[in-house]
Amino acid sequence: MTPAAAIARLFDGPLGGGHRRFGIAVSGGGDSLALLLSAQTHAQSTDRSFRVATVDHGLRPEAVEEARQVAALCAERGIAHDILTLALRDGPDLQARARQARYAALGEWAAQHHLSPVLLGHTQDDVAESLVMRLRRGVGLEGLAEMPECWTDARGQTWARPFLSIARLALRDILARAGITPIEDPSNEDSRFERVEIRKALAMLGWSDAHLARSARHLAEAAQAYNTRLADLAEDVFVTTVSDVVLQTEHARELAASEPDSLRRLLLAALAWIGGRATPRADEQKRLLDYVADPATGGITLAGCRIMCDAAGVRLFREEADCPPEVKFGKVWDRRWLVEGPVAPGLTIGALGRDIDQTPWRGGVLPRASAMTTPAIRQDGSLLAAPAAGLPGAYRIKVEGSVAAALRRREPIFN
Numbered sequence: 001m002t003p004a005a006a007i008a009r010l011f012d013g014p015l016g017g018g019h020r021r022f023g024i025a026v027s028g029g030g031d032s033l034a035l036l037l038s039a040q041t042h043a044q045s046t047d048r049s050f051r052v053a054t055v056d057h058g059l060r061p062e063a064v065e066e067a068r069q070v071a072a073l074c075a076e077r078g079i080a081h082d083i084l085t086l087a088l089r090d091g092p093d094l095q096a097r098a099r100q101a102r103y104a105a106l107g108e109w110a111a112q113h114h115l116s117p118v119l120l121g122h123t124q125d126d127v128a129e130s131l132v133m134r135l136r137r138g139v140g141l142e143g144l145a146e147m148p149e150c151w152t153d154a155r156g157q158t159w160a161r162p163f164l165s166i167a168r169l170a171l172r173d174i175l176a177r178a179g180i181t182p183i184e185d186p187s188n189e190d191s192r193f194e195r196v197e198i199r200k201a202l203a204m205l206g207w208s209d210a211h212l213a214r215s216a217r218h219l220a221e222a223a224q225a226y227n228t229r230l231a232d233l234a235e236d237v238f239v240t241t242v243s244d245v246v247l248q249t250e251h252a253r254e255l256a257a258s259e260p261d262s263l264r265r266l267l268l269a270a271l272a273w274i275g276g277r278a279t280p281r282a283d284e285q286k287r288l289l290d291y292v293a294d295p296a297t298g299g300i301t302l303a304g305c306r307i308m309c310d311a312a313g314v315r316l317f318r319e320e321a322d323c324p325p326e327v328k329f330g331k332v333w334d335r336r337w338l339v340e341g342p343v344a345p346g347l348t349i350g351a352l353g354r355d356i357d358q359t360p361w362r363g364g365v366l367p368r369a370s371a372m373t374t375p376a377i378r379q380d381g382s383l384l385a386a387p388a389a390g391l392p393g394a395y396r397i398k399v400e401g402s403v404a405a406a407l408r409r410r411e412p413i414f415n
Contacts, residue, residue: 003038003166003174007119010162011048014150015117019158022050023115025106028070028183031121034171035163037178039119040077050119051080053109055102058087059094066183073180084109095194096278107157117158122147125168128212129198136198138282140261148220152409155335156400167209230265231407238270239312242388243336243399244370245270248313252292264289266403270316273403275304276335306369317366318373326350329377332400337375339387341395344379352376352386359389 001009011019024039026032039050052074054067067083074081084105088098110118127147150160163171175182202209237251247266255263267288268279280288280303291300291307292314299308304322308315318334327333329347339349352359352372361371366388374388377395385393 001165003034003163003171004041006162006166007038007042008046010150010160011042011046015158015160019116020048021113021115022048023106023110023113023118024050024052025102025118025120026052026054026070026074027121028054028066029121030172030175030182031123031163031168033070033073033180033182034174035119035121036074036079037174037180038162040079051082051113051115053082053084053106055084055086055105057098057101058085059090059098069183082109100278107153107155110157111155117150117160120159120161121163122161123163123166123168123171124213125199125209127164127216128202128207128209131212131216132198132202133194136194147216153335155332164213227407230262230269231404233262234266234269234402234404234407237266238403240399240402241312241365242370243274243374244315244317244366245274245403246312246315247292249309252314256293260289263292267292267314267316269407270403271303271305273336273401273406274316274318275322277303279303308367308369310367315367315370317370320351320353320369320373323351323353323373326378333375336400338398338400339375339377339395340398341377341385341393346380347384348378349375350378352389355383355386356389358383359386359391361386361389364388364390 011017022039024032024036026036036052042048043050052070054070056063056067071081071083086098086101086105088094088101106118110116130147147161147164149162149164150158152158172182202212237247237255239246239248247270252263255266264285268285271277271288272279284302287300288302288307292309295309295314299306301307301319301321304319305316306319324334326348327350329339329343329349331349332338333349334351337349352374353376354372355376356368356372359371361368364371366374371386371389374386375397376383376389377385377393383391385391385395387393387395387397
């Protein structure tokens, strides 16, 4: 299958048709440049159009010029292009932090330009490398599964990877025929990064990327079947109160005794839906399970969430200190919250926080700590409304999605 045919198959099959305007993330490397060329071939034979974004993480001086090179190539081909500039700093977990910031920036860009899906240039080689990296970490079934070909995140943004069955070498042929030289990021040869180390080890061992990718695909099928079952279980055992997820005490005890791994996965899925963070490390997961088994006063914080036990059961809700900054009225806040109501100058949406003392929150269904993390509508800094804390004013709030829905749509929850 040619790369252009792989894109057509994705739109006609897994994505289910439609999607007339889509986006592409192009770094300037070989994989993403081949994606750009193949997408243009596809668009020319359909009524679809696309826009390109290049992310400059702010880590290398050369990245500015590299982004401009991609912009110049797009201009030559009549393709709309944007440069998204970040301000990351070097330090621990750099690649993970860069990935998280990149997805956030691309998601905002796609929403601004009404682009769906955003295509990513991951290849069969990436699938194989990721499988070995995760084996090395001792992860479970979901972590070993293939990268999802397409998924919709908690903000409603769809992402897709059309080249997961295509080898990186095959994409280089496209560039050679087009006379295009890809940009080589020196970090791709830096063995301090785990992915580079694994890539070099696989080449030395002569292991087949195709066979490793096939194994990841089989594991993905098994993981999806398990996630479907977990989604059904989530609907049975979780109670969602406004935005809090509550696991009733009797259900927690039953699962701990009969299905401890299902309990772990359900709690991780709830954390991911609420906090939007990567899966906690094994030691952090143990701390969570230890707390659920023997609750302590005050609860714990983990993955952008607070977990506490009360009369209702095990309650998971947003951590106030991790809530994002205010956004302009009309935007989705904290990935899940939609606010509807009259528009006026100077309106913002953000965490209620200490302004909770201006509300009748005690008459509501949320504990104080949780209500403080719900949306407040402010005008020029003054509180107008806080619907989840008993001060609705003229505004209504809605939480997008659920734990079960996230499990069913194959959003990458487990790492």
